Amino acid sequence: MRFLVLIIKNIRRNLVRSALTSLGTIVLVFVVTLVWAILSFLDAAMAEKSQDFKGIVTERWRLPSQMPFAYAASLCAGAASQPGDVRPDDSMTWQFYGGTVDPDKRTRENSLFAIATDPSKLRTMMDELDSLPPDDAARLDEAIAKMQQNRQGIILGKDRLASLNKRVGERIKLYGINYRDIDLELEIVGSFPESRYDNTAVIHRDYLLASLDAYERQTGKPHPLADKTLNLVWLRVPDTETFGKVANQILTSPSYSSPAVKFETAASGIATFLEAYRDLIWGMRWLLAPAILITLSLVISNAISISVRERQTELAVLKVLGFRPWQILTLVLGEALLIGVGSGLCSALATFVTINYVLGGIKFPIAFFGAFYIPAEAILWGVSVGLVTAWIGSIVPAWSAQKVKVSEVFAKVA
Amino acid sequence: MADSVTDRRWIVRVQGVHRYFKRGSERVDVLKDLTLNVPEGEFFGLMGPSGSGKTTLLNLIAGLDKPSEGQVWVGDDQISAMSEGQLARWRTRHIGFIFQFYHLMPVLTAFENVELPLLLLPLSARQRREQVMTALDLVGLSDRVRHRPGQLSGGQQQRVGIARAIVTDPTLIVADEPTGDLDSRSADEIMNLLEELLRSLHKTILLVTHDPRAALRAHRVLHLEKGKLVEQPEMLGAE
């Protein structure tokens, strides 16, 4: 405790220097926290799970996956047809409908890609929406209920609402982009809570399917995308064994030949998609983050070295008074660690609050991820980074401090 | 301006100078109605206890501060009326400083330290070199031009300090405890040097000191106590 008091007093001796070191640490911990948050999110998305995970059925060869809707029912059952076949715990179909409110002048702001699906599956099959706080859950449930009653309903994320300049309760007409001549008249029945779905739109699949039928009735021929409307099917399975069985059922089923389909874990599908970003992710992990950590160590090392150099006489006096070398080392290290850990903690906390609650996530353009959030363990990262970089940065000056020779210092002073 | 009686030129004229500082609402008088004249070529000593106002008076004469009231003249210049910028330029040409702790730049050689004030004057490199070597010759260190202060003894460092003080041929040399950090032998050498400069260059020297032995070398010594000069010398010219 006495040491701690001495450490704190030494930190306070040059407040400017301590403040600058602290600020440098805070800023650099902030960046490394952002980088690691993105990396850890991507790693988690690509990590294969062994229990209660989702798989995704898509066209086997081509991208974008475009399957006939006739596949939907049997795929949702995991292609179970024989006694003994297993079925997934839950399922969800996705069809992508792209539309714009202004067909003459289409822009990113006045367009959207909506997911056409069964709204009852939103709260059971979509990440994050299955674990909302009670208020948000109740509001979303209300919107879902409205959509089930009115299949012309649409639920929009808040950023989408803002860019379309619309509010809940208003109507919009979307002119088809990929579904040419399929225009949808929709009522905004709700919005997603602030989440990764800020830019997402969801419509009722029955409305899209009915519109395709109406097109055929009116024109006398099916829409070019009529038998390509099912883009993917999500299946939830309890474990890897069930996954394997369902995958085999789908692969061996004769029902899916034109086009052929494949069933892979969501993690695997995401990993394939993220291959395009492989080098970028490598750079973030092995160039950017280490460079930040080294810079941080240098900043701390610089400050502590200067401090030790200025206090040669004092350190010699401490030795004269009976302090042993390891105690002097501890004093110097302690200063660095206190600044490092304190600043790291403050930075991580501030980053957590600012990014998650003020900015609504990091909007970084990797794949289809809307936004990245700072996980709670980032607070521990901040502390660890501060601790480790302070230790690395101060060990050399601390070592030289404990080696101060009393005789040499006093000769200079005399 | 010369003394009508003796035809000597006054180098320093301090007339009715007050200097006070405000500490919050309180006014602290450091110098009170001080009048002082120093003629050309005089070796003038100033002594006094701590807090007597020696440093304040030195600041006023050296152009580092301005009086609250009164006038200060050095040579023909009323320095109490100059702006800070004017004073800085004036100091380069008219004041040479000698310090107790020498205050040489540790990374510069003896030559470069002495050359420093000349860099502010419109001289060519050759002219500067000549003046620096002359100054170093005068102090007996022309064989140490490339040495850094860390390679010189205390006495030698003070000689470099003196060379720097005289290199611009200043009107007044101000020496603040020049022997305070030296042993008695080196101190004697320095005081001998100062006397030699007085004689050969006809310089006017203002010496601030606690050392009675150094003070003995001065032609005239005044004592400052609580902001007032307590001994009135015989040769003061009256206005």
Added chain:
Amino acid sequence: MVISPALLIPLAAVLGLAVLLVRLGRIPFGYNVRNLVVRWKTTLVTALAFTLVIALLTVMMAFVNGMYGLTDNSGNPANVIVLSEGATDEVFSNLQFTDAGELENHPDVVRWDGRPMCSREAYLVVNQPIPDAPPGRPKRRFLQLRGIDDPEISARIHGLSLYDGGQWFSTAGVRQLPGDSADAGAAPAIEVVLGEGIARELSRDRRAEAMPAARHGQRLDVGEVFALGNRKWLVAGVMKSAGSTFDSEVWAKRSIIGPMFGKETYTSLVLQAGDGAAAARLKDFLNLEYKKAAVQSLLEEEYFASLSQTNRQFLVAVIFVAVVMAIGGVFGVMNTMFAAISQRTKDIGVLRLLGFARWQILVSFLIESLVIGLAGGLLGCALGSLCDGWTANSIVSSPQGGTGKFVVLVMDVDANTVLLGVLLSAGMAVLGGLLPAVSSVRLRPLEALR
């Protein structure tokens, strides 16, 4: 290479001003340099922080330059791309065969060897299982296929040629492999031409035992075979495609791979006009007058420019990271300069006494800070420049959405990147040194000495 005046002028101004100030400041430059040398450990540590920040900036900018280089260089001003109306990307476009016949005979479309310069293309993205994928790596990859009717014409239009030893795929588009027998029912191999980037990528699937026989260690080459969709694919040639979006594409006969993967139409036509003006005319005709099919056309340059939207997002991210790291570096150099000044208060006092003005002393310390910054920054530029010419995977996508194109870009450390690095390090140094330098001149001279 055009050096950006927005970078050159400020840098020249800063450096010119620094030189001028050193002259006017009168305090010997050697005084600053020698002080830096005397405190070499502190100088080194501070400069190293600059080195890291600037090296990182250089590498990140090289990546972004590579992306811009890709999108900027992939367009021919005389080329017009035709997609089906409403298609946000090639992959969603469907053009009928009859459309092509109509359009390629437009008078503005030039001819070569009697054939209209019209590249008929079907762009597909296909999911390829990766054989023997190592643990922790994905088991699939997305392959970008481009079905071509006439590879010679297409190559001319896109300005592509093959490495020596290669050839375009034959009219049939398939070839029986030496070891396979048609009589035994073995399907012939599909002939393909690879972009260099994808040739490199596919070579990672090679088994160790195949390496000695490989013609080229770093990429798949002529005569080698890979598997996709239950067929064998034979490399007939490798394109010199580095720096273009075609670098990660596999070209094959459209009539083979289109039906194979369920694409019975073209996705795009690329028409070559005589020059930019003719191309613009052609584009306007197709968009405004041509009513026989629902098409949309844009100049190839416009198309690739639209793909650079991703570039801008990356650029913003790079700037953000660089600025934040620079702020960290500024605090570091501020510490160093505060320490330097506190150790030299006596020097400052003497200089003031001798008559040096406040601004001269301020400038002297700023220059010292600038020397540290520039030394570290230049080293950082040199270190970062080592990545020049490296290749990296990325993805570019258009604002309207779509899957995006997987691309292999060539990292490019150009003069502007180096200038930016030097300018940033100068900025950091001046910002970091300013406050300490200002504090230095607030000292009263005699106080500084006592």
